[in-house]
Amino acid sequence: MTGSDSNLAIFLGELAALAHIVIAFAVTFHVLLYKRDVGSAVAWIGIAWLSPFLGGLLYATMGINRVKRRAQRLRRERLTASDAAASQEIAASAATDPYSPLEFAIGRLTGLPCEDGNRIEMLHSGDQAYPRMLAAIEGARHSVGLVSYIFRDDKAGQAFHKALIAARQRGIDVRVLVDGVGGGYFWSGTYQVLAKAGVPVARFLHSYLPWRMPFVNLRNHRKVLVIDGRLAFTGGLNIGAENIRADNPPEIVLDTHFQLEGPIVEQLTDAFADDWLYTTGERLLTDRWFPTLDKVGPVKARVVTSGPDEDMEQIEFVTLHAISCAQKSIRVVTPYFLPPDPLTMALGLAALRGVKVDIVLPEHSNHTIVDWARRVPLRPLIVSGCNVWLRPAPFDHSKLMVIDDSWSLIGSANWDTRSFRLNFELNVELHDSGFARQIVAASAASQRLRLADLDNEPLPLRLRNGAARLLQPYL
The missing domain is CATH 3.30.870.10 (Endonuclease Chain A)
Incomplete structure (x- = not known):
């Protein structure tokens, strides 16, 4: 290699390093301004600095919300x-609803009235x-x-x-x-x-x-x-x-x-x-x-939408508030269970204060990695007193929630980070005890998952499950 070639290589290397620093700083500035979740912010900044060029490309294609x-x-x-x-x-x-705190909060959150006179x-x-x-x-x-x-x-x-x-x-x-x-x-x-x-x-x-x-x-x-x-x-x-x-x-x-x-x-x-x-x-x-x-029926109902075009994760916040208002029972039916940490904590706290919490999941979903990852958040819930039920095949894709056999939430949102924070989702809240009892009857529990089932898993499986959990934001 001649001296001129060597100088050119050094120049290109320095230029590439400078470009990497500029891109990493640009990603860092954007993350600090627009990412609210601390874990997500730290991860993206780390990727930008530790993965030259690739980190910036990944953030440009996957990390920026262009729709809001x-x-x-x-x-x-x-x-x-x-x-x-x-x-x-x-x-x-x-004021006319027995769950007035929940009613008022969801109204403030969505800007929509809870409509009387519906049939479902x-x-x-x-x-x-x-x-x-x-x-x-x-x-x-x-x-x-x-x-x-x-x-x-x-x-x-x-x-x-x-x-x-x-x-x-x-x-x-x-x-x-x-x-x-x-x-x-x-x-x-x-x-x-x-x-x-x-x-x-x-x-x-x-x-x-x-x-x-x-x-x-x-x-x-x-x-x-x-x-x-x-x-x-x-x-x-x-x-x-x-x-x-x-x-x-x-x-x-x-x-x-x-x-x-x-x-x-x-x-x-x-x-x-x-x-x-x-x-x-x-x-x-x-x-x-x-x-x-x-008006054609007795049911009160309201639509709750959520998605990256919203300032707040409306369905997640509605779910959190419903859990906090529960006095007797909470029933969650979902095909995938990888909720954000606040929801896991809320369910555990509800069980600790004496609320009967039932989480009904398919024994095997159509996403094996999700099945592995869900075992990590299920353990502290079982320790807190929640009942986890596994329904055998065929795979049930239903998404349902009932509070105190009176208030229900139906719709498209799974109990995972993707549905609560990334997807465009639509749920409907329903105030009708008769309908709520229908949902409970239709989601009859089956085999119970016990703490011993999780503790008896071999170390390689527990490591596999923990590694799968790290993919939670993208599953």
């Missing part, structure tokens, strides 16, 4: 004078839910809005394709939104079929350009179908052949979905319209989407 400012701008443009009136109703309605029906898996949903689409007179995290191009999905295309052809306003990751990142058969047929369809936060869409971290996990602004379906059910038990698919997935009617449908339609507005820029504000709704 745009979503908040669009939402402000949609605000009307009625929002002020709605906020005034919150305090008034709180529980539907089990695709066997019951899909025929109802398809019939509703076929009977639509004005509008159909559908958002689904997974929307497969298989036997189950094709039935929905046919119904949606037919609705569009007879003049119904149809809008379909599929997640940019769950709906197929590199190829979405549903998107291709519907777009080719002329159905307005969009892919949420989808882009092949990483600087436009952090495709690994942010996902729309909501499942909502709204018909004519009068009838709605929501819960944990995706659209896929694995959800139809009668067809005996190779990997059966059980789930729980719900049909809702009454004033609450306006809040569900509004949530769908917000997602559609964010994705496409189109406003759905006509009477075809938002008709006047009558």
Whole structure:
């Protein structure tokens, strides 16, 4: 190597080192300004400094929330004078509910009233839910809005394709939104079929350009179908052949979905319209989407949305407050259990003060690493007096919560950090003791997980579980 070549190599090395320092400082500044979670902030700063260039690239693609400012701008443009009136109703309605502290807190958190006069029906898996949903689409007179995290191009999905295309052809306003990751990142058969047929369809936060869409971290996990602004379906059910038990698919997935009617449908339609507005820029504000709704039943209900476009983790905060208000019992049903530490602590403290806490999980989920990792937070809960129940196969994907057999929370959010802090999720709180008892009956416990089961695991398995837990923010 000549002297000039040596000098050039030294210069390039110094230039690379300087570039690394500049990038690491840029990441550090951004983290200090915008990351609220201390653990996440420390991790990203460490990655930026210890992994030259790669750390900066990972932060640019996975660590920056690009959706919040745009979503908040669009939402402000949609605000009307009625929002002020709605906020005034919150305090008034709180006084009539036995859980008034919970009622008032959720009202302050969401800015939405808890609506009287709703009817709700529980539907089990695709066997019951899909025929109802398809019939509703076929009977639509004005509008159909559908958002689904997974929307497969298989036997189950094709039935929905046919119904949606037919609705569009007879003049119904149809809008379909599929997640940019769950709906197929590199190829979405549903998107291709519907777009080719002329159905307005969009892919949420989808882009092949990483600087436009952090495709690994942010996902729309909501499942909502709204018909004519009068009838709605929501819960944990995706659209896929694995959800139809009668067809005996190779990997059966059980789930729980719900049909809702009454004033609450306006809040569900509004949530769908917000997602559609964010994705496409189109406003759905006509009477075809938002008709006047009558009271049709005894259930009080309110929508709780959460996602990286919010200032606060609304579903997580609602769950925390519900746990703190529980006097007799807490029942949690979830397919995945890796909650943020405050929720684990809240459940343990509830058990210590004498509340009966039941956590119902599948014995084996469809994510083995999650099953390994969940055993770490389950141990202190069992020590605190919580009951952990494992349900045998087939895998149950339901997400349910009941407080004191009176207050319920249903929807799309799992009990994990991804759902509470990264995904766009939608839950519905319900005040009705009869419905709450239905949920408890439908989630009957099975085999109990005991402390000895965890303590008797060999050291290699405990090390494996602890290592899996470190992946909690990304599972």
